[in-house]
Amino acid sequence: MRIEYEATLDDVSEPMIRHYLRGRNYARQRFREPMWGGVGAMIGYYFISVLSKQSADLWWVYPLVFIVGYAVVFIPIRHTVSRRIRNYVKRETGPKLPIPTSFEVTDRQLHCESMKADMSFSLEDLSDATEDADRLEFVFGDAGVCTIPLRVFRDREEKEEFVRRVKREGLR
Structure with missing residues (x-):
């Protein structure tokens, strides 16, 4: 399952902020x-x-x-x-915003492409998956935090299917 969207400044900085505040x-x-x-x-x-x-x-x-x-x-x-x-x-990032970003669940990994960088998080390292008012948050321990804005999902079913796939592959 693949999700693509245009990331704003808040979308790019939020995972960094959340990861730092937990460290x-x-x-x-x-x-x-x-x-x-x-x-x-x-x-x-x-x-x-x-x-x-x-x-x-x-x-x-x-x-x-x-x-x-x-x-x-x-x-x-x-x-x-x-x-x-x-x-x-x-x-x-300068004038590069918004940045094309995609997340994909593949072969026991959550793969992210953004800012000409590819990041893959092993779903075996997934320690928490939560949702707040604006974002889905996937915590991979010390490896990092992924946040996905809720606005990128077409509807609630698509969001729930994405979360279900991530949890099925990761949280065991």
Whole structure:
């Protein structure tokens, strides 16, 4: 079964974003960057208080400044990471959008052709297959994530048949 469509910027960047947000690098980044934000806020407060000749020895202010600095970095980090990945994809693809893309289930593999690249995922590695409001998502562990926009299917039956074939070949 083969599905062909014109991929938009969101279609191309979404699997990269989802794969990165599930990885160890993001988990470390989600911890480290806010910590540095809190430490930077404390150091900044110290220098501002020294330069303005205010008392820099108000010890109880430092934990509050740390918490504010931590929160300022932690709250938007998911959006910031998604925006960075989306901007990277936009720079790399340039005026090539929309990109002809196809997915095909063949011989125990999910085969994708996009941006002059061929990728094949072994359906034996399929660990999860889910559907959200906009996309089908197939997770292949550390190997990657495939997302297919729901708009590319003609009707619900075609989508269900595609998912059934993938699951029949993969999830066992």
